[in-house]
Amino acid sequence: MAKEIIVPVLGESVTEATVAQWFKAVGDTVAADEPLLELETDKVTLEVPAPVAGQLSEIVAANGVDVEVGALLGRIEEGNGATAQKPAAKEAAAPAAAAPAKAAPATPAASPKPAAPAADLPLAPAVRKLVEEQGLNPAAIPGTGKDGRLTKGDVLRHLEGGQAPSAPAAETAAVETRGVEAATVETRGVEAAAREERVRMSRLRKRVAERLKEAQNTAAMLTTFNEVDMSALKRARTQYRDSFEKKHGVRLGYMSFFVKAAIVALKEIPEVNAQIEGEEIVYKNHYDIGVAVGSPQGLVVPVLRDADRLGFAEVEKEIGAFGARARDGKLTMEDLTGGTFTISNGGVFGSLLSTPILNPPQSAILGMHKIQDRPMAIDGKVEVRPMMYLALSYDHRLVDGREAVTFLVRLKECIEDPERILLDL
Amino acid sequence: MSDTAFDLVVIGGGPGGYVAAIRAAQLGLRTACVDKRGPLGGTCLNVGCIPSKALLHSSHHFAMAGQEFAEHGIAFGKLDLDLAAMMARKEKVVDDLTKGIAFLFKKNKVTHFTGFGRIDAPGKVAVVEEGGKETALTAKNIVIASGSDVAPLPGVTIDEKKILSSTGALSLPKVPKRLAVIGAGVIGLELGSVWRRLGAEVTVFEYLDRILMPMDGELAKGAQKILTKQGLQFELGVKVTGAKATKQGVEIAFEAAKGGDAKTLVADAVLVAIGRVPYTEGLGLEKAGVATDAKGRVEIDAHFQTNVKGIYAIGDVVRGAMLAHKAEDEGIAVAEILAGQSGHVNYDAIPGVVYTWPEIAAVGKTEEELKAAGVAYKTGKFPFQANSRGRTSGDLEGFVKILADEKTDRVLGVHIIGPAAGELIGEAGLALEFGASAEDIARTCHAHPGYSEAVKEAALAVEGRAIHA
Numbered sequence: 039m040a041k042e043i044i045v046p047v048l049g050e051s052v053t054e055a056t057v058a059q060w061f062k063a064v065g066d067t068v069a070a071d072e073p074l075l076e077l078e079t080d081k082v083t084l085e086v087p088a089p090v091a092g093q094l095s096e097i098v099a100a101n102g103v104d105v106e107v108g109a110l111l112g113r114i115e116e117g118n119g120a121t122a123q124k125p126a127a128k129e130a131a132a133p134a135a136a137a138p139a140k141a142a143p144a145t146p147a148a149s150p151k152p153a154a155p156a157a158d159l160p161l162a163p164a165v166r167k168l169v170e171e172q173g174l175n176p177a178a179i180p181g182t183g184k185d186g187r188l189t190k191g192d193v194l195r196h197l198e199g200g201q202a203p204s205a206p207a208a209e210t211a212a213v214e215t216r217g218v219e220a221a222t223v224e225t226r227g228v229e230a231a232a233r234e235e236r237v238r239m240s241r242l243r244k245r246v247a248e249r250l251k252e253a254q255n256t257a258a259m260l261t262t263f264n265e266v267d268m269s270a271l272k273r274a275r276t277q278y279r280d281s282f283e284k285k286h287g288v289r290l291g292y293m294s295f296f297v298k299a300a301i302v303a304l305k306e307i308p309e310v311n312a313q314i315e316g317e318e319i320v321y322k323n324h325y326d327i328g329v330a331v332g333s334p335q336g337l338v339v340p341v342l343r344d345a346d347r348l349g350f351a352e353v354e355k356e357i358g359a360f361g362a363r364a365r366d367g368k369l370t371m372e373d374l375t376g377g378t379f380t381i382s383n384g385g386v387f388g389s390l391l392s393t394p395i396l397n398p399p400q401s402a403i404l405g406m407h408k409i410q411d412r413p414m415a416i417d418g419k420v421e422v423r424p425m426m427y428l429a430l431s432y433d434h435r436l437v438d439g440r441e442a443v444t445f446l447v448r449l450k451e452c453i454e455d456p457e458r459i460l461l462d463l
Numbered sequence: 464m465s466d467t468a469f470d471l472v473v474i475g476g477g478p479g480g481y482v483a484a485i486r487a488a489q490l491g492l493r494t495a496c497v498d499k500r501g502p503l504g505g506t507c508l509n510v511g512c513i514p515s516k517a518l519l520h521s522s523h524h525f526a527m528a529g530q531e532f533a534e535h536g537i538a539f540g541k542l543d544l545d546l547a548a549m550m551a552r553k554e555k556v557v558d559d560l561t562k563g564i565a566f567l568f569k570k571n572k573v574t575h576f577t578g579f580g581r582i583d584a585p586g587k588v589a590v591v592e593e594g595g596k597e598t599a600l601t602a603k604n605i606v607i608a609s610g611s612d613v614a615p616l617p618g619v620t621i622d623e624k625k626i627l628s629s630t631g632a633l634s635l636p637k638v639p640k641r642l643a644v645i646g647a648g649v650i651g652l653e654l655g656s657v658w659r660r661l662g663a664e665v666t667v668f669e670y671l672d673r674i675l676m677p678m679d680g681e682l683a684k685g686a687q688k689i690l691t692k693q694g695l696q697f698e699l700g701v702k703v704t705g706a707k708a709t710k711q712g713v714e715i716a717f718e719a720a721k722g723g724d725a726k727t728l729v730a731d732a733v734l735v736a737i738g739r740v741p742y743t744e745g746l747g748l749e750k751a752g753v754a755t756d757a758k759g760r761v762e763i764d765a766h767f768q769t770n771v772k773g774i775y776a777i778g779d780v781v782r783g784a785m786l787a788h789k790a791e792d793e794g795i796a797v798a799e800i801l802a803g804q805s806g807h808v809n810y811d812a813i814p815g816v817v818y819t820w821p822e823i824a825a826v827g828k829t830e831e832e833l834k835a836a837g838v839a840y841k842t843g844k845f846p847f848q849a850n851s852r853g854r855t856s857g858d859l860e861g862f863v864k865i866l867a868d869e870k871t872d873r874v875l876g877v878h879i880i881g882p883a884a885g886e887l888i889g890e891a892g893l894a895l896e897f898g899a900s901a902e903d904i905a906r907t908c909h910a911h912p913g914y915s916e917a918v919k920e921a922a923l924a925v926e927g928r929a930i931h932a
Contacts, residue, residue, distance in 0.1 A: 040803045095804050113804065130766030162899060164872070190900035191871025434502040 040113040040182040041090045045105045048079050052371065054106055055079045063185070064096050068114065075111065080245035082369055092116040101186040164190040172197060178237045199236050246336060258434035261405075262395040264446040266453045268409050268424040271295055274456055286351035292406075293329065294353040296381055298459045299452035300404060301325050301346045304379060307460075309437045310402045310430075311378045312401045319436060328377035328397060331355050333364035339397055340369055341377040385409060386446045391427045401436045404449070405429035466574070467796045471801060472588045472602035474580030474746065477505020479778030479790030480608030481564050486798035488571040495600060496573055497590050499578035499745075502561035503568070505610050506779075507787040510630040512558055514736050515650075517553040518633065518657045519818050526660035531857060544636060544661060553867045565875040578611070582751040585773045591745070604773050604801050607753075607761055608794065609746060611779035616645060618705040625708045629654060632734045639663050639731035643715050645703050647674035649817045651736035652686075655695055656819045665695050666728060670720050670737075672700040675817065679829035679878045681864065686823050686880055689860050708732050709754070741780045754784075766806075767797045775801070777921075789813050810914070812895040816885035821847075821861045824884035826891045827876030830866060839869035843901060843925030847881045850920075851912040858882035858914075863921035865891075865901055872900035872925070882914050890918060901925035 050057055055077040062074050073085040074094065088094075095115040099105050120288070161169065161176060165188045169176050172193075179196045181188040239247070275290055282290040304311040304325060312321045325346040328339040340360040342353060363369050380397040385408040394405035405428065412425045428450065432442045452458045469492075473484045476498030482498040502509060521861050529542050542929040576598065578590040588605060590598040613621070613628040623631035632654045638661045644651040647669035659665040667674070673695065674690075675683040687697060698717070704725070710730040710904030717722060741759045746757060754762045754770045761769055761776040766777055775797050778790035789808070796806030811854040817823040833840050843865045868875055877891035894904055905922035909915045916931075923929045 098805075115804070162897075162903045164900045164902035167902075167906070184896065187897065189871065189873060189898045189901060191868070191873050191898075194871060 039240050040095055041092065041116055042113055043074060043086065043089060043111040045077065045107050045109045045111060046086060048077070048083075048084070048107055048371065052079050053108075053300050054104055057101055057103050057111070058083060059104060060097060060101060062094050064094055064097055068092065068094055077105070078240070079371075082371060082374065083367055084370075086111065088114060090114055090116050097185075098242040102180065139445040140342045159185060159187050161188060162190065165193055168193045170199075174235070175237070178235075180238060196236065243336065249398055250351055250395055253396045254399065257396055257401070259431055260434050260439075260442075261431040262439070262446060263391070263430075264428045266426050266428055266450045267414070268292075268426055268453070270454050270456055272424055282351070286354070288351055288354045288358060290350070291354055291357075293357055293381070293383070294350040294458070295453060295456060296404070296406060296449075297327050297329070297342065297345050297348075297353050298350065299449045299456075300379065300381060302452050302459055302462060303445045303448040305346075306448055307437075307441045309431065309441050310445050312436060313378070313401055314433070314436050315399070315401045324378065326377045326379075328380035328400075329360065330380065330382040331357070331361045331364045333369075334367070337382075338364050338369060338374060339377065339380055339382075340364065341375070343376075349375075379450065380404070381406065383407075385426065392429060394429060394431045396431055396433060402430060402432040402442070402445075407433070467598065467600045469493050469574070469600060469602045470796075471495070471604050471606065472497060472600050474582070474588065475505065475608030475610055475778070475780075476500070476564070476575070477608060477610045477778065477790065478502040478507045478787040479610070479794045480505065480606070481568070481608050481615050482791045482795075483608060483777060483794030483798045484573045485567055486795045486799060487923035488573045490798060490804075492798070492802060494573045494604070495576060495898060496568065497576045497600075499577070499579045499587065501577050502558075502562040503575070504557075504561045508560050508564070509557060510633060512787055513557050514553050515629070515635045515653055515657070516818055517556045518549065519653060519820075521549045521552060522626050522657045522660040523820050534857070537754070538858075544638070546635075546661070547752060549909065550634060566849055573578070580746045581745055581747040582607075582753070582774065583747060585771050596688045601660050605610070606767075606776045606794075606801075607743075607746065607769070607774065607776040607780060608790070608928065609742050610790075611785055612742040613735065614738040614740045616703065616706075616735050616737055619645075619703070619733075619735055621735060622708065626706055627715050627734045629734070629736060630659075632732075632736075632751055635732065639712075641666070641712070641730040641732075643668065643706075643713065643730035643733040644736060645706075645715075645730060645733060647671075647697065647699070647737035648736060648738065648739065648889045649675070649815075651734065652690065652695075653818055654734055655734065656690070656693070659694050663731075666698060666730070667695055668701050668703050668715070669698070669817070670702055672720075674699070675823070677829070678815065678825055679864070679876070681829055681884060682823060682825060682829075682878045682880060685861065686819070689821065689880065690819065717810050736853055739779065739785050743780060757825050766800055767793065774832055783810060784813055784815065786813065786815065809896065812892050814885075814888045814892050816888065818885065821858060821881045822884035824888035825876070825878045827895050828866060829876060829878070833866060833875060838875070841869050841872075841925055842864050842866055842902075843921045843923065843929070845917050845920040845929055845932055847914070847917055850881075850914060850917045851931075852914050852916070853882060855912065856882060863917045865904070865918075865921045865925055867925045868899040872902055874899055874901055875919070876902065876920075879918075881917065887915055887918055890915065 045055060058076040058078040060075040062068055068074060068088040070091040071087040074088050075086050076083050077086060092110060092114040096113040099111045176188055179188055179192055181192050183189040271292055279290055308321050311353045312319050324344055327342045327345040329342060330337050330339045342356050347355060377400060380400055380403040382394050382403060383406040384392050385406050389407050391407055392405055394403045396403055407427045409424045411422050413420050414423045428446055430442055430446045469688045471487045471494045473480045473494045473496045476496050480496055481503055484494045487494045500509060507513060518536060576590040578592040581591055582605060583589050586602055588600045588602055590600060619626060621628050629650050638658060641664045642658045644655045644665060644667045647667045649669055653664045655667055673683050674687050701717050701719045702720045703715060703717045707714045712729055713733045715728045715730060715733055717726055719909045752771055753774055756762050760782055761780050762767055763781050764775050767777055777793035777797050783789055792808045796808050799806035812826060814824060814826040844862055846862045848859045853859055864878045865874060866876040867873060874894045879887055901922045905919055909919040920929045920931055
């Protein structure tokens with residue numbers, strides 16, 4: 039009997055996903071719990087395991103298809119099902135089609151899988167030639183052939199997408215004329231394609247774009263700035279770096295200080311940790327701090343739950359773990375939802391000053407920047423200090439100017455005088 | 464379960480029925496197959512595809528011996544035909560194959576009942592043997608695969624002695640001096656070829672003004688030229704109004720299809736091959752409430768289900784091309800559906816083959832269909848005259864024609880007259896299934912020297928760059 043493969047629950051308020059990639063083909067034998075396919079949602083990609091052992095007898099939702107929670111993805115013939123009648127053109131080795139990460143969802147650490155639909159199926163000869171000549175990425179072209187394969191038509195359409203409409207085909211049956219015209223269209227194709235390349239937005243990027251725009255459109259967003267002298271932190275780091283690492287098994291970074299300092303300030307200015315929901319302001323009594331980390335698919339913001347209860351070492355460990363999971367595409371829905379405040383660090387990329395965008399539905403976000411030695415006036419003298427600009431973008435509907443400024447000042451004070459964190463001052 | 468209770472009872476043991484039964488058994492359904500004939504295999508194995516191909520093969524050898532062997536340096540005295548031996552060989556081929564199916568049934572544990580299958584109610588089938596004995600079977604599901612029978616021609620009564628259906632034409636005791644064939648379709652042309660090769664004068668009557676409808680027009684024209692060269696005479700655009708058996712033979716009355724002077728032709732035998740009609744006799748459809756359409760076909764939905772739950776139908780008895788392989792694919796599909804999987808048949812990629820020599824084969828759309836649908840297409844054609852293998856075997860007649868979408872180059876139809884066209888068409892079917900472009904075929908390596916190179920060259924010709932022509 040055939041067992042159904044269903045789209046699992048995806049996470050709170052996530053109702054839809056896209057079938058990113060089937061790992062198995064019709065006719066393949068699968069073990070129970072073996073990953074069958076990858077689903078892409080707004081936030082994460084997740085694998086769907088086989089509900090039973092047997093033979094994948096049918097794929098109902100092919101690569102690229104949108105599905106809802108509970109929808110039918112395919113069927114497995116339980117146990118030693120009779121050999122499927124459908125042709126399974128699987129055994130051919132896939133050519134090494136390069137799949138640049140920009141268009142691809144996060145790939146599992148085990149083996150690098152090309153992200154596009156049917157990318158592990160061999161390319162048809164005509165497609166191979168076009169792709170090579172035009173320098174195309176087959177993974178970025180939607181395929182309409184069997185099992186999502188690319189047809190020659192798909193590639194031609196893709197090329198045409200960026201150029202002016204080509205001349206109408208000649209009516210004459212003369213073979214020579216046809217040959218010449220085909221050559222003209224092809225050359226034009228080569229030129230146009232070289233000047234630009236169209237890549238379909240991944241689901242994740244589309245969603246990110248939507249949410250950012252939503253944030254901008256909803257909140258009355260402003261940014262207030264300050265600067266912080268990092269000398270004290272630097273000193274603490276140098277002094278305790280080795281013993282910290284020895285005892286806690288993790289490097290002492292700046293983020294733990296900033297998280298802790300932020301919490302001191304958040305406790306003093308609760309509006310910054312609150313959110314507007316409809317006509318109500320929801321004051322959060324917990325401190326779930328989102329820390330932006332880079333991943334192959336872009337910036338993701340996993341959340342440190344109850345960061346006020348975490349020690350410095352725990353904060354550093356968690357952040358390190360998030361970074362690794364983000365790289366491996368193993369962040370879960372819970373990791374990414376429910377934060378109350380976000381810290382983003384553009385400094386690692388060299389940003390001196392910026393205006394971060396809110397992470398909805400949060401009301402504020404702290405931007406850290408590059409630490410740069412600057413001459414500062416200290417007690418009437420010029421001294422070179424390691425300085426960092428701080429930016430706090432906030433929702434003015436909820437957070438007033440004075441509160442935003444005070445928040446940043448308090449945070450700055452805690453960084454410049456870390457004993458304040460200890461004393462909750 | 465008792466030995467008369469089944470998950471599935473298939474009525475009909477032809478290509479549709481026996482394949483459905485075997486597939487269902489493979490998928491774990493307890494299956495029975497009821498067939499009235501005795502030997503399995505239906506029309507195809509017993510009085511259709513198989514015996515005709517056996518005779519075509521034998522008669523081809525005979526014709527080659529008489530016409531071409533000398534060229535090959537093969538000399539012999541007088542050429543004799545032992546028709547009885549030829550028929551005996553045909554019968555052995557049929558017998559071996561029907562026994563083969565019986566073996567497959569045993570192997571897959573399909574229970575075989577010989578007798579008429581009658582549906583008494585949903586889930587209840589009675590097997591009615593010749594003597595009248597009835598065995599009642601119960602089934603969770605029933606598949607009707609009762610096939611088709613010869614289409615009658617008004618004014619003509621078939622006696623299988625002088626006025627023949629394909630069944631009689633496959634077993635004539637001697638070569639008729641003159642054979643008239645009514646209907647220039649696949650069956651008429653194949654059997655006409657057999658008797659022509661064995662020495663009969665053959666005249667083919669056809670109502671339309673072209674042969675082999677609904678195949679591609681250019682293909683049909685090419686076929687007509689070749690068959691005419693082989694000695695078949697064609698009377699096209701003609702209506703046969705009657706055929707009467709006389710002492711001399713058969714008197715065939717005919718006139719122009721649009722109406723005109725009545726003419727007659729006297730032949731020794733006439734083959735009525737105007738088509739086939741669905742066969743539902745004795746099935747009890749009316750009582751069971753199963754709906755049929757105006758043409759007598761059992762009505763089904765997209766999943767082969769009739770209007771009665773639990774009763775399905777496939778093959779010649781339902782809509783679609785009356786071809787054994789279509790029935791087989793439907794048999795597989797319905798068995799898979801009954802086993803809880805999905806089953807589909809791609810009706811756009813069903814090949815059609817005429818086993819004359821050269822063979823004629825096609826899959827996909829004809830030029831006429833594309834024109835009617837307003838689809839812009841390009842054509843690539845390649846003659847076997849320029850095919851190396853054709854030259855070595857002396858098969859110079861015919862061509863491969865590939866129709867491809869003008870913009871996307873996607874293969875839309877492939878039409879072939881030539882040696883082994885029926886085999887070459889397999890590649891085309893695969894191309895259609897995968898949405899391949901003509902260029903994909905052109906860039907797939909084909910063995911040399913091979914007839915299939917003509918397919919490759921035709922694909923190159925779509926781009927105007929055949930190498931060998």
